[in-house]
Structures are given as C-alpha cells and as structure tokens.
Amino acid sequence: MQLLLFVAVWLQILSTVAGYPNGAPVDRCGNMTPGHNVLPQTSSSPYTIMISNNTFRPNEPIRVMIEGPVYLGVLLQARSSSGTDAIGTWGIPPPNTKYLACSGNGQSAITHSSIINKNNKTIYTWIPPESLQTAFIRATVVANRTTFWINLTSERLTRAPGGGGNTAADAKMAAASVVFLTLLSSMVVQ
Structure with a gap:
C-alpha cells in the first residue's frame, strides 16, 4: 500500500513539473497562460514575434517567426485589434507543433506537440479572413517549464488598400470603370 501511495505521489509531482509537453489545452486559449503552477516572467522578453508583412490581403498567408533563443513550447493566435477571440486560420503546422481549436475553429491557433527545441527558423x-481590417499575432513562448512569457505581440497588421474582399464585386467594378473611362475618352475626343 505504501508503495502504491509513493508511486501516486510521484506521478502527481511529475505531471505538475512537466507542464503540457504535448501542447496547450483549449482552456488556455483565452488568457494564454500555461498551467505550469508558476507565474509568467515579468522581465523583458528575449523573444520577438516577427511578421513577413505589416499589411495583408484576405486569404494570402503571412509568415510568422519567433526570434530569440530556442524554445520548447508555444501558443500562437491572431486576434483583431478589438477582440479576444482567435481569428483566421493557420497553415500546416511546422514540425513539433499542431493546431489548437480556439474560438470554435479547429485551425485558429498553433501550439507545440512536443518539447523538442524550436528556433527562429521555425x-x-x-x-x-475576409472580414478583417486590423490584427496582430499574440504568443506565449515557453523557454522551459518555469520560464515563459505571455501576451507577446507582433506589430499591427493592417488590411492592404484594395485588399480583396468581394473579388467578384471588385472585378465588376473594375470592368465598369474601364467602360466608363472608354466612354469618357470618346466624348472628349469628339
């Protein structure tokens, strides 16, 4: 009986020490705080969330990198400037990461799938999405179980002028503009 109690206590300790080696659970989507039973770092983060472009067009991918030292864990989301829900979708997760279904969308966040090192080449x-005007990338980066930073943000992303939307309507508007300019130029010539 004592052996069983000893094993049970050690298993509890090991699960607490390990954190979430297979990725963040869905209940961490909102505040993005790991359940490691340790407070996040308050010092300046050595990690920077880098984006390939400050402007976007709907459905055109934006590359996101985490610059800094190697890290073991991650939780990445995009959020609108006015909300807390994860928005958009993520492309195929890199090695040792996976999708996390935040905000009811199966591909709205990325988390680690193992505690194998990730780096700024990841x-x-x-x-x-179509309806978005502004956004930013929000991240939690875990260096190790007791050392992590939450709510790191990228620069603001803004929809590019003429950045898509209703492409069928845009094509009709462009065709109408050509017809109008052709008629206008023919009237000026006469």
Whole structure:
C-alpha cells in the first residue's frame, strides 16, 4: 500500500513539473497562460514575434517567426485589434507543433506537440479572413517549464488598400470603370 501511495505521489509531482509537453489545452486559449503552477516572467522578453508583412490581403498567408533563443513550447493566435477571440486560420503546422481549436475553429491557433527545441527558423503561416481590417499575432513562448512569457505581440497588421474582399464585386467594378473611362475618352475626343 505504501508503495502504491509513493508511486501516486510521484506521478502527481511529475505531471505538475512537466507542464503540457504535448501542447496547450483549449482552456488556455483565452488568457494564454500555461498551467505550469508558476507565474509568467515579468522581465523583458528575449523573444520577438516577427511578421513577413505589416499589411495583408484576405486569404494570402503571412509568415510568422519567433526570434530569440530556442524554445520548447508555444501558443500562437491572431486576434483583431478589438477582440479576444482567435481569428483566421493557420497553415500546416511546422514540425513539433499542431493546431489548437480556439474560438470554435479547429485551425485558429498553433501550439507545440512536443518539447523538442524550436528556433527562429521555425516558420508559422497565418491566413487572414475576409472580414478583417486590423490584427496582430499574440504568443506565449515557453523557454522551459518555469520560464515563459505571455501576451507577446507582433506589430499591427493592417488590411492592404484594395485588399480583396468581394473579388467578384471588385472585378465588376473594375470592368465598369474601364467602360466608363472608354466612354469618357470618346466624348472628349469628339
């Protein structure tokens, strides 16, 4: 009986020490704080969330990198400037990462799938939705179980002028503009 109690206590300790080696659970989507029973770092983060472009077009991928030392764990989301829900979708997760279904969308976040080192050569791909005007990438980066930073943010992403939307309507508007300019030029010539 004592042996069984000893094993049970050690298993509990090991599960607490390990954190979430297979990725963040869905209940961490909102505040993005790991359940490691340790407070996040308050010092300046050695990690920077880098994006390939500050402007976006709907459905055109934006590359996201985490620059800094190697890291073991990650939770990545895109959020609108006015909300807390994960928005858009992520492309195929890089090795040792996986999708996390935040905000009811199965591909709305990325988390680690193992605690194998990741580095600034690990590239994530975020795909903006049609209805979005501004966004930013938010991340939690875990260096090790007791050392992590939460709510790291990228620079602001802004929809490019003429950045898509209703492409059928845009094509009709462009065709109408050509017809109008052709008629206008023919009237000026006469």
